[in-house]
Amino acid sequence: MAPRQSPTVKRRRLALTLRQLRERAGLSAAEAARAVEHDTSWLSRIETAEVRPHPNDVRALLALYGVDESQAEAVVAVARQARQRGWWQQYSNVLPDWFVTYLGMESEASAIRSYQCQTVPGLLQTEGYARAAIRGAPVPVPEEEIERQVALRIERQAVLAAEDHPTLRVILDEGAVRRLVGGPQVMREQLDRLVRESSRPRIRIQLLPFSAGTGFDGSFVMLDFPPLPEPYPDPAESRLVYVDTLAGALYLEGPTQVSAYSAAFEQLAAAALATRQTRDRLREMARDLAG
Structure with missing residues (x-):
């Protein structure tokens, strides 16, 4: 693709x-x-x-x-x-304006780094998990829009199906994978999905266990963008931070802001389990749910 x-x-x-x-x-x-x-x-x-x-x-x-x-x-x-239309325009009736901007950026990022302390990130969600998360969101979604929202979330994942897909690094707080979104069966399928995805090239998933004794009180995403080809005179921004809020979003591009979040991400990564240990822990959680 x-x-x-x-x-x-x-x-x-x-x-x-x-x-x-x-x-x-x-x-x-x-x-x-x-x-x-x-x-x-x-x-x-x-x-x-x-x-x-x-x-x-x-x-x-x-x-x-x-x-x-x-x-x-x-x-x-x-x-x-x-001036072209983005692929997401077909979902414009269920998309808030502030999230349209994020979708456009995510679609062309060369690297995505995500720290999630509450839920599995949308790029890695199963359909069942996505449906349950949308239905249980603190801001109610009309029932007739839920399936459109689910379809949009799954279509976003096409960015990872491309041959030259972006590098993806995800740090998941243990609370995000312990929370039974949709119930045991849905959560077991989601854990299995995380195990499979973490074995793919250029995708790294780390679990930040409760035992680490550290964490961060808000989820965030960092996006890197590739340079435009020469001779474009482009010293434009190459990285920004996206912070989701209940009523909108923050896009942080200042060097000091980006540097602070980048340092926080690396500190969290250092405290988190290694990739292989993360897979082992996720498999163990899935077995517990199956039992």
């Missing part, structure tokens, strides 16, 4: 690139917008990734900024890709 491209990531990178190129050209947003016959708010929305600019407008801005032809064509190509 070919990897699915993400207009979300392209739009964010395009926004940052256009802002940086304008600043290098020594132009204010107002000056640049007037020069291409638009108002300042138009350019501001482009540079904050709120709107998708037309490729012709992007070409005009690049000419104004003095970008050479080969680089300009590379940026315009990304602008075209940023």
Whole structure:
């Protein structure tokens, strides 16, 4: 399966690139917008990734900024890709806006690092577990939307079916796999799935046992993105942190924020069981549930 491209990531990178190129050209947003016959708010929305600019407008801005032809064509190509529809659009009626952004980023990440202290991450959930987790969520989901939500969660997992799928590192607090989501049978199937997935190339799952005596009081995900091919003039962000909340999400991109979460992840990984020990413990839990 070919990897699915993400207009979300392209739009964010395009926004940052256009802002940086304008600043290098020594132009204010107002000056640049007037020069291409638009108002300042138009350019501001482009540079904050709120709107998708037309490729012709992007070409005009690049000419104004003095970008050479080969680089300009590379940026315009990304602008075209940023206007495409994401695979998740068919689920737009059951998707909150803040999660649409995350799906776009997850789809094109080159590496995903996830710490989960309450539930198994969506990329590794079985259908039965996903259904039970959605039905039991603290924010009620209308019954008629549950199956659509389940289908979306399973389709997300296609990112791991691609030949060149992202590196996935997951640290699961023991509480996340002890909690009987959906009952013993559903949970046993989920544990078996985790054992199988942890044996795949570029997927590493570690269990943080209660005995470790440490933990972190909130789940988070770190996403790394591959660089755009040359000659794209792209010093854009390569990593961000996603933190899910009850009413939305936080996207943390500042170097200090990213560094803090990266250090926390590595500390948790050092305290967690090794991959083989994790598989042994998960198998033991599955046997206990079967009994």
